[in-house]
Amino acid sequence: MDLSQDLLDRLFAEALRARAFAHAPYSRYQVGVAILDEQGRIHIGANMENAAYPQGWCAEPSALTAMIMAGGKQAKVAVVTGPGPDIISPCGGCRQKLREFSVPEELVIIAGDPGGMRQRWTLAELLPHSFGPSHLNF
Incomplete structure (x- = not known):
């Protein structure tokens, strides 16, 4: 998938916008995510x-x-x-949830904070040797 800088900027802005909707009164650690689907839509x-x-x-x-x-x-x-300054990445449970709806070698995960985009991986790098739907022979 061609990830133009414009598309990356839009995804990043939407992920930051999503943080404003977080309900984090206990940890005060607001997280926002923007996902691009196979149809090019952002969620x-x-x-x-x-x-x-x-x-x-x-x-x-x-x-x-x-x-x-x-x-x-x-x-x-x-x-x-x-919120930064530490680099955020999906927790283990979320990595598995992302695995359910992706091809691990193709899903690009980008970590950022209000200061900018910080790190980039594939899901396969974050969740090597993962268990997924194909293991269940459906």
Whole structure:
């Protein structure tokens, strides 16, 4: 997939915008995600904490749900933004959720914060030797 700088900038801006919707009164660690699907559409999500731990959820499943509800089938790019200065990456559970709706060698994950885009990986790099739908022979 050709990732033009314009497209990357749009995804990054949407991921930062999504952070404003985060509900993080306990950790105060707001996360926003923008996912580009196979149709070229952008879907955003934010983390939602809950006083009844661990009932909250991360930003990545929020964006994946938006993608699925809009008819998307496959995540192609995921831009994950946090507050900085440390580089954020999807947690283990979110890596597995992203795996369900992507080709690990093709899904590009970009980490950023208000200061800019910081790091880039494929899901295969973040989740090597992953377990996925093909293992279940469906």
